[in-house]
Amino acid sequence: MSLHDMNPTVKFVTLTLIMFGLALFYNPRTPLVIIVGTLLIQLVATDVSWKKWGMFLIPFLITAIGTFWTTLVFGKNLEGETWMTILGQDITDEERRIAVALSLRVLAFTVLSLLFMMTTDSKRFVMSLMQQAKLSPTIAYSALVGFRFIPLLQRELQQLQYAHQLRGVPFNTKWERLRHVPKLLLPLLAGSIRRAERIAFSMEARGFTSGKRTIYDKVEVKSSDFVWSGVLLTLFGIAIWAGI
Amino acid sequence: MVETESLHFRFLESSEAILEDVTVSIRQGRTILSGASGSGKSTLLALFNRLYPENCDGILDGRLELLGRSYDDYAPGEINQRVGTVFQDPDTQFVMERVEEELIFTLENLSTPVSDIEQRVTEILESLQLSDYRNRKIDSLSGGQKQRIAVACALVGRPEWLLLDEPLTHLDPVTAQEFVKWLDKMKDLNVIVVEHRPHLWGDYFDWHIELERGCVVRNESFRSVEDFSFVKSNASLSAIQRYKVKEVRRDSFQLNETVLHVRAGEVIAILGPNGSGKSTFLRSLTEHDHRVGLVPQSPEHLFFMNSVVRELQFGHETSIETVLSDMELHNQRFLHPLSLSHGQKRRLAVGIQSLSNKQLLAFDEPTAGQDEASLHALEALMKRHAEQGQTILFVTHDLSFANIANTFYLMKDGELSGPFGDELWQNTEMLLDYRLKGRGERCHSMT
Numbered sequence: 001m002s003l004h005d006m007n008p009t010v011k012f013v014t015l016t017l018i019m020f021g022l023a024l025f026y027n028p029r030t031p032l033v034i035i036v037g038t039l040l041i042q043l044v045a046t047d048v049s050w051k052k053w054g055m056f057l058i059p060f061l062i063t064a065i066g067t068f069w070t071t072l073v074f075g076k077n078l079e080g081e082t083w084m085t086i087l088g089q090d091i092t093d094e095e096r097r098i099a100v101a102l103s104l105r106v107l108a109f110t111v112l113s114l115l116f117m118m119t120t121d122s123k124r125f126v127m128s129l130m131q132q133a134k135l136s137p138t139i140a141y142s143a144l145v146g147f148r149f150i151p152l153l154q155r156e157l158q159q160l161q162y163a164h165q166l167r168g169v170p171f172n173t174k175w176e177r178l179r180h181v182p183k184l185l186l187p188l189l190a191g192s193i194r195r196a197e198r199i200a201f202s203m204e205a206r207g208f209t210s211g212k213r214t215i216y217d218k219v220e221v222k223s224s225d226f227v228w229s230g231v232l233l234t235l236f237g238i239a240i241w242a243g244i
Numbered sequence: 245m246v247e248t249e250s251l252h253f254r255f256l257e258s259s260e261a262i263l264e265d266v267t268v269s270i271r272q273g274r275t276i277l278s279g280a281s282g283s284g285k286s287t288l289l290a291l292f293n294r295l296y297p298e299n300c301d302g303i304l305d306g307r308l309e310l311l312g313r314s315y316d317d318y319a320p321g322e323i324n325q326r327v328g329t330v331f332q333d334p335d336t337q338f339v340m341e342r343v344e345e346e347l348i349f350t351l352e353n354l355s356t357p358v359s360d361i362e363q364r365v366t367e368i369l370e371s372l373q374l375s376d377y378r379n380r381k382i383d384s385l386s387g388g389q390k391q392r393i394a395v396a397c398a399l400v401g402r403p404e405w406l407l408l409d410e411p412l413t414h415l416d417p418v419t420a421q422e423f424v425k426w427l428d429k430m431k432d433l434n435v436i437v438v439e440h441r442p443h444l445w446g447d448y449f450d451w452h453i454e455l456e457r458g459c460v461v462r463n464e465s466f467r468s469v470e471d472f473s474f475v476k477s478n479a480s481l482s483a484i485q486r487y488k489v490k491e492v493r494r495d496s497f498q499l500n501e502t503v504l505h506v507r508a509g510e511v512i513a514i515l516g517p518n519g520s521g522k523s524t525f526l527r528s529l530t531e532h533d534h535r536v537g538l539v540p541q542s543p544e545h546l547f548f549m550n551s552v553v554r555e556l557q558f559g560h561e562t563s564i565e566t567v568l569s570d571m572e573l574h575n576q577r578f579l580h581p582l583s584l585s586h587g588q589k590r591r592l593a594v595g596i597q598s599l600s601n602k603q604l605l606a607f608d609e610p611t612a613g614q615d616e617a618s619l620h621a622l623e624a625l626m627k628r629h630a631e632q633g634q635t636i637l638f639v640t641h642d643l644s645f646a647n648i649a650n651t652f653y654l655m656k657d658g659e660l661s662g663p664f665g666d667e668l669w670q671n672t673e674m675l676l677d678y679r680l681k682g683r684g685e686r687c688h689s690m691t
Contacts, residue, residue: 205329209321
């Protein structure tokens, strides 16, 4: 029984609930328990590539450290015993506690989001939203087409940049690249609209309407989904208890 | 299948009629709908599967009967269960990631009972000899394979008719021929094909309808058609120039380094199958040498200013008046470059290059999707620049158009060979080897 098989909508709702709940607690222990617990679950019940996970984590880790630092140095001054002195500023124990809590919260959000992202197939998620959350097929299939268009868009952007470079538009520094972006947007948009129209015609010609359709690939809600949901919510319960 | 009587069609925003007094009756069998760009053939096809007038602001007059019922009698999506369509662009026809999923998507649209879906998918793939592709990712397929999958998707709903909208445009000649041969094996298929180059289809069709500016100018039994003909450039050749094309390595592909010796006034064609490295070659040629100007396959990729005049004036102080009149763009001078017609865009692209004094003009696939008039305009444009002493180099699939060249190069697996003269067309082994000619097919006739 792996977390990969859990119904994506149930997983999404559970994790979203926990994240909203997490925002209500202002102590360092609650997010810490969530982080440790989530990592344990990830270790036991998934086959996520930890290397890939680590790569995704890096920017958020930097954000967390940044949060820690700015809260410490620029945060509201709170009374209390001095923990240490940085840049001539006295940091109290209370200030440190809040800084740790905030940065751990950032990490807890990250770890939960990554757990969802790395154990959920985007196509199955869209299908599940359509079947369980009554998302309209028009939006669901547009999203799927959107996923497929991303590489096409990248290719076109490269072609455009290359063609403009040939015409003598300088692209050497970051600033030069950035300055030219608005000029790339219009042709890119024109191309995308043309493509979108074609794919819409092609879908319609294959009988796609917003009306009745059968569903071959059923994404079901199983009892094990609620077990998982229960496990995750229990973890949250323990985390709250640890924080009191 | 289709009966029309005095059919008129125009878009709301324009007063110009797209279709004028079209009266045709299309019976079972294989029908071709030919005509130049803008002749109304694609519009007529879109009326047959009811994409029009539903999805555009169009005004339709006259009688249009589809499968025995008036067109406005059908509920949305209803006609699409009885008529399957394949479009021109292989890249914008698919919704899902894999072949099987795409077929299932189509069957779900048609409300096929879930218990039948598996079997229907297997059946259609088997009957079209496509079973090997069942679990392939669509993005990993070639253009020709994608078009076959598009046919499978159109046929999986068991339609009574199959419509194809210029399905060969993006395929190289041998792939196109193989596609036609493969379609030909399906005997009881009723098809309507929109095509501006009927000769690619050999004797596939039974009936031929041709449109010209919205009017029917031909409505008769099909007879094989000769391809358009093009005449070799006779610009005088002078000084030899040397161009070095640097090596390019990318994943599993490698373009080998070559040195080109070309003469001013020479017209050069580079031929080879899809994916052989022709575009990479052009890119490497243009990237490192300021004497080379490039006209991309989509000329609009070059444009980023908001009027023709500003576009031409970008980056230099030279007067643009001569170029404007040479390229017949003086009436369009204040228009937005993206609003020009394809021919005008191409002329603007060439105009831009002329102003920066390029000695070699390279065209990437300038022939794809072009009708006869447009190809002849391109021919004239290239020849004129050759006569002015520039070297013209183009990459193409179009062996008839390639006739205008003095010199040929062949490209395969990143390796360029040549130069060849007209003797190339006698060398059957080589033509087969470079997929310029299919096995068991008569030698390509050259003028």
